[in-house]
Amino acid sequence: MKTYYDSFQSCASSEDGDGIKALLSTDAPHAKDLTLKISQNNPKKLEADVRRLIGNPWDELVLQYFKVLLAIHKNNYSEAYKEHNNMTIIFFRLASNMSRWILPVLYMICWETRELADKADDYLIDNDEDPKCLEEAARNINKGFSTCITDRSPLNTSRKWGVYYMAGFAFKTYFKVRQRNLCTNILRSIKVQDLPSLGQYPKPHQVTYLYYHGRLLFLEAAYQQAEEKFVAAFRRCPRFEKKNKELILRYLIPVWLIRGVLPSRELLSRYPATNELYGSFIDAIKDGNVKKFEEALLQKEKILVAHETFLTVELAREISIRSLFKKVYILNNRDSRIPLEKFHKALKFVGSNVEMTEVIWFVAEMIRKGFIRGYLSYQKMYLVLSEINPFPPIGVNHPSAIIE
Amino acid sequence: MSSNNPSSPSKAPQADNSAGDKQQQQQQQTQPQKESIPQLGALEEDDEFEEFIAEDWNETEEDQETHLWEDNWDDEDVEDDFSKQLRAEITKDNGNSPMPMKI
Numbered sequence: 001m002k003t004y005y006d007s008f009q010s011c012a013s014s015e016d017g018d019g020i021k022a023l024l025s026t027d028a029p030h031a032k033d034l035t036l037k038i039s040q041n042n043p044k045k046l047e048a049d050v051r052r053l054i055g056n057p058w059d060e061l062v063l064q065y066f067k068v069l070l071a072i073h074k075n076n077y078s079e080a081y082k083e084h085n086n087m088t089i090i091f092f093r094l095a096s097n098m099s100r101w102i103l104p105v106l107y108m109i110c111w112e113t114r115e116l117a118d119k120a121d122d123y124l125i126d127n128d129e130d131p132k133c134l135e136e137a138a139r140n141i142n143k144g145f146s147t148c149i150t151d152r153s154p155l156n157t158s159r160k161w162g163v164y165y166m167a168g169f170a171f172k173t174y175f176k177v178r179q180r181n182l183c184t185n186i187l188r189s190i191k192v193q194d195l196p197s198l199g200q201y202p203k204p205h206q207v208t209y210l211y212y213h214g215r216l217l218f219l220e221a222a223y224q225q226a227e228e229k230f231v232a233a234f235r236r237c238p239r240f241e242k243k244n245k246e247l248i249l250r251y252l253i254p255v256w257l258i259r260g261v262l263p264s265r266e267l268l269s270r271y272p273a274t275n276e277l278y279g280s281f282i283d284a285i286k287d288g289n290v291k292k293f294e295e296a297l298l299q300k301e302k303i304l305v306a307h308e309t310f311l312t313v314e315l316a317r318e319i320s321i322r323s324l325f326k327k328v329y330i331l332n333n334r335d336s337r338i339p340l341e342k343f344h345k346a347l348k349f350v351g352s353n354v355e356m357t358e359v360i361w362f363v364a365e366m367i368r369k370g371f372i373r374g375y376l377s378y379q380k381m382y383l384v385l386s387e388i389n390p391f392p393p394i395g396v397n398h399p400s401a402i403i404e
Numbered sequence: 405m406s407s408n409n410p411s412s413p414s415k416a417p418q419a420d421n422s423a424g425d426k427q428q429q430q431q432q433q434t435q436p437q438k439e440s441i442p443q444l445g446a447l448e449e450d451d452e453f454e455e456f457i458a459e460d461w462n463e464t465e466e467d468q469e470t471h472l473w474e475d476n477w478d479d480e481d482v483e484d485d486f487s488k489q490l491r492a493e494i495t496k497d498n499g500n501s502p503m504p505m506k507i
Contacts, residue, residue, distance in 0.1 A: 111455075172452060204456035211453050234472070238461050243454050250451075262474045286477055287486055307451065323478075330482050331491040342494045349493040393478060 001037050004030070005053040012058055017104040024065050024105060026072055026084070026112055035069040057097075061090050068116075081113075081120035081133050088113050088140050095147055099157040103148075106162060110144045110169055113137050138173045142182070145170050149189050155196065163190065164201045168208035175212070183216055207237045211248055218251050219308070227255045231398075242271075249274040254309045257281060257316035260394030277303070281313060288324030291351035293317050319394070321362055322371045324350065326391045336374075336385040343383070 004023065011019030022028050038046065046066065051059045064087040071080035091109055095102050114137050121131030145166040151159040167186050174182050198206055214229030230252035237244055249271055253263060262282050268275040277300065284293035297304075297314060304310035328346045332338055344359045354362075363383055366372040373392060374385035482491070 168453075176452060202460045204459065207456070208453050215451075231472070238458070241454070241456065244456075247451065247453060256473065260478070262477045264471045264474045266471055267473075287484075289486065326478075327482060327487060327490060328494055330480055331487065331494060345494045345496070346490060349490055395473070395478070398473070 001034075001041070001049070002053075004034060005049070008054055008058065008062065012054075015099075015101040017101040020102075021104045021108045024061070025108055026065075026068055026080075026116070031069060035073045038066050038069060039073060057094055061087065061094060064090055077116060077119040077123055078133075081116040081137075084113050084116045085136065085140065088144075092140075092143055092147055095159070098159075099151075099153060100159055100161055101157075103159060103162040103165075106144055106147070106159075107165060107169075110141050110166070113140060114173060134173065135177045135179070138170070138177055138179065138182070141166070141170050141173050142186070145186060145189075149193055149195075160193075160195055161201070163193075163195060164198065164205040164209045168205060168212060171212035171216075172208070175215070180216065180219065183212070187213070187216070203236055207233050207244070210236070211244070214248075215251060218255065218312070221312075223255045223258065223312075227252065230255065239270075246271050246273045250277070250307060251309065253278045254312040254316070256395070257285065257319065258312060260285075260319050260322075261398075262286070262395070278313075281316065285316065285320045285323055288320060288322075288327045289350050290317065290320050290324055290347060293320040294352070318362075318365065318369075318371075322366055322391075322394070325363070325366060325372065329385070329391065336387060336390065338383045338385065340376075340381045340383060 007019065008023050010016075011023065022030075025031065041049075047063060050062050050066075054062050064083065067083040068080055068087055071077075071083050088109055091105070095106055114134065117133035117137035120133040124131045124133070145163070148159045148162040148166050153159075167190060170186055171183050174180055198209070210229045210233035214226045214233060217223075217226035217229060230248050234245065234248045234252060237248065239245070249263075249267075253274060256263065257278070262285065263274070263278075268279065268282075280296035280299070281293060284290070284296060294317065297310075297317070300313075301310060304313055324346055325343055328342050329335075329338060332342060340356070340359055340363065343363060344354075344356055347354055347359060347362075360376065360378075363372065364376060367374060367376070370392060371394065372383070372385070373388075373390050374383055376382075377384055482488075
């Protein structure tokens with residue numbers, strides 16, 4: 001035990017964040033040994049030792065940490081979580097007086113509170129009770145975020161450097177407990193605070209934050225902004241982090257498809273899960289094979305709905321229609337007057353048995369959205385195309401991926 | 405990587421109650437579906453970002469290259485079979501609707 005107290009004192013006085021982090025972790029290599037020693041010690045003596053050898057302000061925290069260890073030792077995760085929850089509260093009080101060096105400890109404590117909450121919830125589920133520990137932990141994690149963003153110390157030593165890590169972690173947790181609406185408060189706080197630009201933070205913090213911010217924008221159908229976030233996240237994420245890369249692509253591709261941007265062949269070959277999921281849609285758009293697009297929608301419906309991307313991918317059908325109509329134009333010798341019946345035939349050809357009225361509607365929509373430049377002659381049932389650029393190129397403007 | 409997808413592009417068709425499902429998907433999608441899908445990896449059920457192991461990294465490990473998207477997919481190539489068949493269909497003079505081709 002003496003080693004523990006000595007290490008703690010030394011780390012505390014030298015403001016060694018990584019050191020303290022190891023000493024307060026429930027997962028650390030020393031934890032098992034320490035737990036054994038604690039359980040063998042007389043509790044009153046233990047408390048006296050801690051107060052004497054560790055003292056203010058850390059003693060309260062250390063004693064609480066011991067309680068967590070003991071609960072884990074008994075395999076009682078409900079209790080472990082409860083005690084860790086208390087530990088977190090004590091910690092936040094302490095942390096508000098400490099500078100940047102405390103951040104590794106903050107991250108670790110939030111991470112572990114979540115893990116223990118998960119385990120406690122598993123137990124509740126097994127016993128047919130409502131799992132509410134993670135929800136509660138989310139609130140604590142939010143407090144962790146607050147303690148970073150409200151720090152007014154000079155920037156160099158400010159806890160503000162933990163803002164994006166904590167925001168990302170909070171988002172992750174809110175997503176898991178299906179309380180995504182609570183993310184907006186975090187976004188709002190970040191907006192109004194004076195913070196260093198995102199690019200100055202460690203890359204892992206940036207990427208996680210950008211991914212979740214993109215997800216939130218996607219859910220609001222703010223597709224252009226979502227695209228910027230996803231592209232930035234994708235670019236800054238290392239190649240070997242395959243799962244995360246595929247996750248970003250899972251949401252980036254639909255956002256691209258609806259404005260006619262297609263991923264490169266190279267990208268698809270490097271990310272097979274993405275290729276598997278979106279390959280048929282991409283082929284259908286290239287060929288103008290509307291029926292193939294619709295078949296892909298049917299086939300992938302379950303999984304796209306599970307991802308909450310179905311409605312977005314469905315919007316991209318009109319890009320495949322545009323491709324088809326453009327082909328008709330080219331195959332019709334680029335004549336600037338095209339009988340609508342030809343579009344009707346083309347749609348029938350790909351197996352899309354629509355009425356003429358729908359054909360007219362499709363063409364009108366294409367014109368309205370700027371995919372086709374021209375006008376409809378209803379009397380003669382013709383599409384009259386503009387001489388110049390009747391099918392403007394799509395998916396060519398790319399927002400800069402340089403974010404902050 | 406958890407996905408172990410079959411190499412062939414065609415899949416065994418899903419138990420097809422997709423007509424009924426169409427109604428479902430009209431609604432607000434607040435609950436991701438819990439059914440597991442055979443043949444696909446665990447990836448599609450899990451949308452949570454993994455914690456990064458590295459504390460930071462330099463740019464060489466990232467994807468700084470620009471070829472994320474295809475620069476000119478919207479080409480005007482109509483020499484493929486599909487386009488040739490399409491041409492035949494739309495230049496037919498008779499008023500009969502052609503049978504949809506199996507693509």
